[in-house]
Structures are given as C-alpha cells and as structure tokens.
Amino acid sequence: MITTIKETKRDRFFLTCNYIFLFMAFVIVAYPVLYIISASISNPKLVASGEMWLWPKDITFEGYQRVFRDTQIWVGYGNTILYTVIGTLVNLIVTIPAAYALARKDFVGRNFFMAVFMVTMFFGGGLVPTYLLVKNLGLVNSMWALILPGATSVWNLIVCRTFFQSAIPKEMQEAAEIDGCSNFRLFFRIVLPLSSSIIAVMALFFGVGHWNNYFSAMIYLNDHGKYPLQLVLRQILVLQEMSAQAGALNASTATALNNKAEVAALVKYAVIIVSTLPVIIIYPFLQRYFVQGVMIGSVKG
Template identity: 50%
Template structure:
C-alpha cells in the first residue's frame, strides 16, 4: 500500500517517540547493571553513565560472603515453587465451577469473593488468627496465607467462559466424563495460555513478597531473599558483614554502594530470565478481563 508524506511523517514521529520511551524505561535497569560492576567511587562521583568504569565484582563478592543471602535465595525459590503450584490448583478449582452456567449459586459465591477485594479483616485480626492456628514461624504461613487471589480467579473464570465452549462440556459429559474428568481431560489441556499467565502472576508475587515474612516470621533461617535484602539496603546490615574490619567510613560507604546495586541485580535476575518466555501470555492475561463474551 502506497503511503503519502503525512503517513511517513506520522510513522517517523511515532517510531521516534516509542524508541525514546523505550530508552527511558531501559536505561535505569542498564545503569544498575553497569553500576554493580563499576568502581563504587566512580559511581558516587557520577562518572558512570554509559559504560562501566574500573570493572570490579566487589559488590557481588561482599553479597555472597553473607550466608543469609544464599539461605534467603533458597527459601524464596522454595516459597515460589510450592506457593505457585498451590496457587494454580486453588485458582483452577475455584474458577472452573464459577465458569459453569449450570452451577447453582455461582453468582452469590462470586459476590462473596468480590467482597473480599474491598474489605478485609485487617492486620491485627489476621495475626491473631495465624497465632491461634500455630502457624507463626512456619513454612505454611508463607504458602497458605496467599493460596489464592480473587482477581486471578476472575481472570481464569473469564477465560474458561470464553474459550471452552459449552458444547465441549456437553460432549464430554455424554461420553461419560464426570465434572472432575472434564476439568482434567478437557478444560486444562485447552487452557495452557491462562495457566502460563497464572504462573507468571503468582511467581512474581511470591518472589517479591516480604511483608508476610516481616510480620509472621522471626527466625532468620526462614527469611526470604527480599527480607534479607531489605535488611542490607535499609537497616545497614552491610555493617555487620564488615564489623571486624578497620576500613574508613568512606570505604564503608563505597562498599555499601557496590552492595546496593549488586543485590538489585541478584534479586531480579530470575524474573528477568523468566519474563521474556511468558511475555506474550502476560499481555493476553491483561486483556482477558476486558473482553466481553
């Protein structure tokens, strides 16, 4: 199709703006990366802009000397894997019945779910409940407390309604499938995109979670990575790592700068590696809730 001068000008301006916005978004991440491997003195003096200065891995060395980092990494991976698996099971079991038109009372149940989006018991009642259930300082409190998200139930229910025709349910039922059989043999195989969306949503939530650990955990051996990083960045945990050294305050400040950027890279690297493979499903998941059947 031939384009006129106005179309070419529009495409040029549009491309320029999009590239400019892309650079604005990407540069902070790029800066953190090059700052983490640059001399901290150069970073503090503002000499690091486009390329690393005086390459060093001092920040990473200091971080990995802290055993709590490795323990937190392991805990976070465990919480993320087990928690995401439980999330998927619970979300599917909640969304599938609510997507069936022959399920009586589904609107009332959905209304109760939605009610929890606007009102909750609050932090203190939740803490007292967890304490009475003897779940403080346990693995379960990091998994069970966030076992399902209502918004994700809505997204998955919408997907089931729009992408799994009623005729498929009826055909499977005529062939002798039970409701559970229909779910396992028919619905789930047809729902790979939404399952990928849920894996991304829930895994990111678990990986970044720190508040529940901050409130309900007091044993350092159970702390997730984010809580360890919070101590390093906010509570000057770095000073404990170097308490036996005779370094000057300036040296301590530069080491703190190296650690700050290194822990940001370490904490976000797994998500950066996962996201490109699931990006198309992420976009689809965002759009599902806006599509009307």
C-alpha cells in the same frame, strides 16, 4: 498485479511520532537497567559521587564476590525459590478449579459466591486482625504464613473465570457429559490441557508476586534463617541508610561506617541483578502464553 498503497504525509508523520515515542519509552525503561548493571561492577565511590552515570568505571567484581561468599544471601535465595515454587503451586491449585467452577452456568449459587469474593476486593480486616488470625492458626515464623493468607487473588480469579467462559466451548463440555465423562475427568482431561495459556499467565503473576514479597516475611518471620532474599536485600538497604548518617559521629567511626556504606551499595546493586535474573530468564518462555491468556481473559468483564 500487486498494488502498493502510497503513504501520505500524514501517515509518515504519524509513524515518525510513533517511532519517537517508542524510542523514548525504550530509553526510560533501559536506562535504569543499564545503570544498575554498570553500578554493580563499578567503583562505589564513583557511583556515589555521580561520576558513573551510564557506563561502568573502574570495574570491580567485589560486589558479586561478596554475594557469592555471603551464606545469608544464598540462604535467602534458597528460601525465596522455595516460597515461590510452593506458593505458586498452592495459588494454581486454589485459583484454577475455583475459577472453572464459577464459570460453569450449571453451578448453583455461583453468583452468590462470586459476590462474596468481590467483597474481599474492597473490604479487609486489616493488618492487626490478620496477624492475630495467623498467630492463632500457629503459622507465625513458618513459610505457610506467607502462602496461605494469599492463596488466591480475586482479580486473578476473575481473569481465569472469564477465560473459561470464553475459551472453553460449552458444546465440548456437553459432548463429554453425554459420553459419560464425570466433572473431575472433564476438568483434568479436557479443560486443563486447553488452558495452558491462562495457567502460564497465572503462574507468572503469582510467581513474581511471591518472588518480590518481603512485607509478609517482615511481619510473620522471626528466624533469620527463614528470611527470603528480598528481606535480606532490605537489610542491606537499611545498613546503607544508617551508614549515610555517620557525619554526626567522630571521624574514625564515620570513616569506617562510610566504607561499610560503599560496600553495602556495591553488594546492593549486585544482589538486585542476582535477584531479578531468574524472572528475566523465565519471562521470554512465558511471553506468548502471557499475551494470549491476558487477551482472552479480558474479552468479557
């Protein structure tokens, strides 16, 4: 016989509050996304005047047409994909082995090295010394200036180390060593296949960071042909802000600049959609690894 637990008034009140809270959170998150999608295909004059606030009005695809015709945007798109793929590979190659080594209790000096890594979380040389270092290494105006200075993240390193400490049984490592398995073979044949979740999480963390990064490119890159997509988008935003100050100029110049500002706004929303689309597409495939990896990596400090 199956017995059902009857909900009390307090339970129903609690569930109702949860549903209300979740609905409000959904609205807060979904509205900006819907607004950007609608603005990217709406008349920019209606967007600027506030007449378009939810659903698209006077639909036009001029913004997307300009995006697809603009070679600079596509060059930036290609550069961003290149920097993201290579940068994420470098991050994983550096972070995963280092975290595994620091998780091994038989690694002599692991506490010392971990303390050194922890210091860098709170103290840094600053922007000017970092730029001088990158310049002296000959990395200025190259993609390596965006990748090598941030080859790893101490926070992600700690999460990976915690994962290896809690998810990889010590007995499995000892059994492999008894069978004559070397440390390298143990790492590549046993540890890595069992670490797909944390690898996916780190790839997502590092990949999103590279995809959204524009400040390092603005500091270290001089060649417009090497600009990532985010820096191209920033130039569009700067153009829009400069055009918004056209009121102090004569009427003909102000009209021309205002027209450019409307086009820039339309292209801006289209580029936002195009630039975020790959991350939105990839995330659902990594979601289950993301939840599993973060939960396991947060069990211990």
